[in-house]
Amino acid sequence: MREIALAEHLIRLGARLQLLEAETHLSRDRLIKLYKEVKGVSPPRGMLPFSPDWFMNARPNIHSSLFHSIYRHVGAHIAANEERSTLRSLMKSYELYLETVTMHGEEPVLSFTRAWTLPRFFDSGVLTLNACACCGGRFIAHADAQQTGFVCGLCKTA
Ligand SMILES: [Zn+2]
Structure with a gap:
């Protein structure tokens, strides 16, 4: 029952089938059936979508950097020994991300699947955070392209 509730919650957040297979103990057939029930x-x-390059595009970078800062904050409040702590942090953070974004219209x-990756x-070690020299905000960057004196896209256009 708990597995089904978890899978349903993940499907509602937008999880793809591969993610469901990786995170739950349900069979592929069961998951496909459940997916159809929830999504129609x-x-x-x-x-x-496994490319780290996507996170470098302007709007995706701002959104995923926002998500990541929420995730770090939420992660600090969920005990690491709790069952599926990483997944629970991701789910909670993603809900907060959706709330924040829709609040700003x-x-x-x-x-959710990209957030999970x-x-x-x-x-x-593929991605890291770059601190903006102007606003101090932390933005996702390629680990091999870490810069000192980095200025984020928001400050550049301001
Ligand atoms: Zn900035």
């Missing part, structure tokens, strides 16, 4: 359509086929740019890129 079959899950999309194809590969997950914007459309969400970051999907983000900590992996940090853990594997």
Whole structure:
């Protein structure tokens, strides 16, 4: 029952099938059936969006940097020994991200599946955070392109 509730919650957040398979103990057939029940359509086929380059585009970078700062904050309040602490942090952070974005009258740019790939890129050292020399905001960057004196896109246009 808990697995089904978790899978349903993930589907509502926009999780792709591969994510559901990785994070729950339910069979692929069961997940496809559940997906159809929740969404009314079959899950999309194809590969997950796994490119770190996407996070470098202007709007995606602002949105995912916002998400990441929420995630770091939420992560600090969820005990690491709690069951599925990373996944729970991601789900909570993503809900807060959606709230923040819609509060500002914007459309969400970051999907839950992409948000889920983000900590992996940090853990594997592909992505890092660059602090803006102007506003002090921290923005996602390629780890091999870390700059001193970096100025973020928001400050550049201000
Ligand atoms: Zn800035």
